[in-house]
Amino acid sequence: xxxxILSDVVSAAGASNPISAIADLGxxxxxxxxxxxxxxxxAQLAVLDRQNQMNLALIDQQNKVIAAAxxxxxxxxxxxxxxAFFCFSMTILYIxxxxxxxxxxxxxxxxxxSMHVMFATIMLGFVGIPAGIEMAKxxxxxxxxxxxxxxxxxxxxxxxx
Numbered sequence: 001x002x003x004x005i006l007s008d009v010v011s012a013a014g015a016s017n018p019i020s021a022i023a024d025l026g027x028x029x030x031x032x033x034x035x036x037x038x039x040x041x042x043a044q045l046a047v048l049d050r051q052n053q054m055n056l057a058l059i060d061q062q063n064k065v066i067a068a069a070x071x072x073x074x075x076x077x078x079x080x081x082x083x084a085f086f087c088f089s090m091t092i093l094y095i096x097x098x099x100x101x102x103x104x105x106x107x108x109x110x111x112x113x114s115m116h117v118m119f120a121t122i123m124l125g126f127v128g129i130p131a132g133i134e135m136a137k138x139x140x141x142x143x144x145x146x147x148x149x150x151x152x153x154x155x156x157x158x159x160x161x
Contacts, residue, residue, distance in 0.1 A: 019058065023051040083122060090119040 026047040034040045097108040 019051060019054045022054075023047055026050075087119065087122060090115065 027044060030040055030043045030047065034043055093109055093111065097111075100106075101108050
């Protein structure tokens with residue numbers, strides 16, 4: 001039973017990468033239809049070469065996407081100073097409300113819920129949201145029934161294939 005579970009995990013991990021799945025299919029077809037060992041070795045080498053080329057193309061594409069995203073972040077010259085000012089202001093208000101005003105027996109500033117939501121959204125955009133999107137992509141690419149939830153089940157990602 002343990003061997004069966006391990007083989008299922010290994011096959012699911014291999015199936016989550018379409019390039020590896022195509023290469024495995026090519027190797028299986030070569031084993032079935034090419035009887036000559038020399039031709040079989042040449043064909044397997046060609047499949048491995050093609051797999052390597054596809055992996056390099058995938059890495060190149062991912063690097064281009066990352067570079068474009070970085071360019072977009074650096075070119076945000078209209079809003080980056082306003083966003084920074086808002087985040088610094090909210091941080092100072094939080095420090096005032098939850099630390100300083102208690103020492104001086106002052107009334108905390110009553111912030112509307114929308115301000116808390118905006119601040120959390122901006123700050124999570126730097127850290128949490130990209131990580132959550134990446135987690136959802138990984139779960140969606142898995143084969144079989146898979147799901148994950150974050151923030152106590154508030155956000156769920158699942159796949160049934």
